[in-house]
Amino acid sequence: xxxxxxxxxxxxxxxxxxxxxxxxxxxxxxxxxxxxxxxxxxxxxxxxxxxxxxxxxxxxxxxxxxxxxxxxxxxxxxxxxxxxxxxxxxxxxxxxxxxxxxxxxxxxxxxxxxxxxxxxxxxxxxxxxxxxxxxxxxxxxxxxxxxxxxxxxxxxxxxxxxxxxxxxxxxxxxxxxxxxxxxxxxxxxxxxxxxxxxxxxxxxxxxxxxxxxxxxxxxxxxxxxxxxxxxxxxxxxxxxxxxxxxxxxxxxxxxxxxxxxxxxxxxxxxxxxxxxxxxxxxxxxxxxxxxxxxxxxxxxxxxxxxxxxxxxxxxxxxxxxxxxxxxxxxxxx
DNA sequence: AATAGCCAGTT
DNA sequence: AACTGGC
Numbered sequence: 001x002x003x004x005x006x007x008x009x010x011x012x013x014x015x016x017x018x019x020x021x022x023x024x025x026x027x028x029x030x031x032x033x034x035x036x037x038x039x040x041x042x043x044x045x046x047x048x049x050x051x052x053x054x055x056x057x058x059x060x061x062x063x064x065x066x067x068x069x070x071x072x073x074x075x076x077x078x079x080x081x082x083x084x085x086x087x088x089x090x091x092x093x094x095x096x097x098x099x100x101x102x103x104x105x106x107x108x109x110x111x112x113x114x115x116x117x118x119x120x121x122x123x124x125x126x127x128x129x130x131x132x133x134x135x136x137x138x139x140x141x142x143x144x145x146x147x148x149x150x151x152x153x154x155x156x157x158x159x160x161x162x163x164x165x166x167x168x169x170x171x172x173x174x175x176x177x178x179x180x181x182x183x184x185x186x187x188x189x190x191x192x193x194x195x196x197x198x199x200x201x202x203x204x205x206x207x208x209x210x211x212x213x214x215x216x217x218x219x220x221x222x223x224x225x226x227x228x229x230x231x232x233x234x235x236x237x238x239x240x241x242x243x244x245x246x247x248x249x250x251x252x253x254x255x256x257x258x259x260x261x262x263x264x265x266x267x268x269x270x271x272x273x274x275x276x277x278x279x280x281x282x283x284x285x286x287x288x289x290x291x292x293x294x295x296x297x298x299x300x301x302x303x304x305x306x307x308x309x310x311x312x313x314x315x316x317x318x319x320x321x322x323x324x325x326x327x328x329x330x331x332x333x
Numbered sequence: 334a335a336t337a338g339c340c341a342g343t344t
Numbered sequence: 345a346a347c348t349g350g351c
Contacts (some may be wrong), residue, residue, distance in 0.1 A: 039336095110349090112349070135341075138350095159347060231340095234339065234341090236339075237339060238339095281336085292336095293337085
């Protein structure tokens with residue numbers, strides 16, 4: 001997933017509240033480094049975004065799950081004054097603004113940003129003059145700072161999908177490739193490209209003989225026409241940069257090699273959305289199953305998960321837990 | 334009390 | 345090997 005904020009829902013009646021809550025959420029993550037406040041603001045924004053009525057008061061908002069006393073008061077302040085003192089203070093805090101800027105570079109998180117600020121680095125230009133203070137990932141993030149903030153039109157993801165699929169199939173037609181993320185959910189634009197790849201011979205136990213250590217490397221080699229940089233490269237996961245043509249921006253590309261028996265759980269998981277996954281996982285629990293990116297396992301009376309259920313398609317996962325099948329386009333929540 | 338595991342880099 | 349930072 002990318003660093004970019006989720007695009008705001010176009011029929012969100014509470015979009016103005018969501019906007020300030022998301023801004024507070026970013027501040028808590030990047031500047032205060034309080035992950036729990038970050039999650040709390042995000043949850044509040046998300047419940048307001050999916051609320052079908054315009055909220056008229058803090059009191060009304062408080063009835064929603066995830067909105068308590070503090071956020072309720074902020075909604076009242078915003079309704080009464082059109083702004084938030086806390087947010088104004090943040091906007092006037094030069095250091096907070098610098099940290100927020102630096103964390104927009106891929107590879108720079110809250111800790112590194114504070115560290116850089118301590119060393120007197122206050123702008124993207126300062127970063128460009130101090131590349132020696134950055135690791136490989138951060139240098140790539142800086143190099144493509146502007147491009148990585150651009151959304152990718154669906155048509156471009158589709159073209160990249162065609163190129164990637166063609167080159168990998170050319171290596172071996174038995175490969176299966178699925179571009180997941182928001183693209184698979186039918187969105188008109190995406191933040192990055194998230195490809196899952198499997199092969200009939202790619203079995204779980206094979207990790208030992210390391211036969212697929214080379215497999216991912218071969219795939220990356222086959223894609224050298226569009227891959228321009230490697231951020232990281234392990235046995236199962238590639239993170240890097242690709243470009244469709246000289247006329248296109250550079251795009252973030254992740255490729256995962258998944259064993260066959262985990263493929264559909266992985267495709268389901270990486271298609272999201274986050275909220276959909278959470279809902280589906282909790283439904284699975286009600287049906288005494290535990291679901292993650294690797295497997296679906298029944299939970300016995302002892303409470304201990306059993307052996308993974310054998311899965312041959314995404315639909316089967318829904319069937320097993322008696323959850324109505326939802327097409328990827330219906331999972332945008 | 335609050336999603337989780339992979340990868341890179343450091344100690 | 346354990347830990348940190350980022351995704």
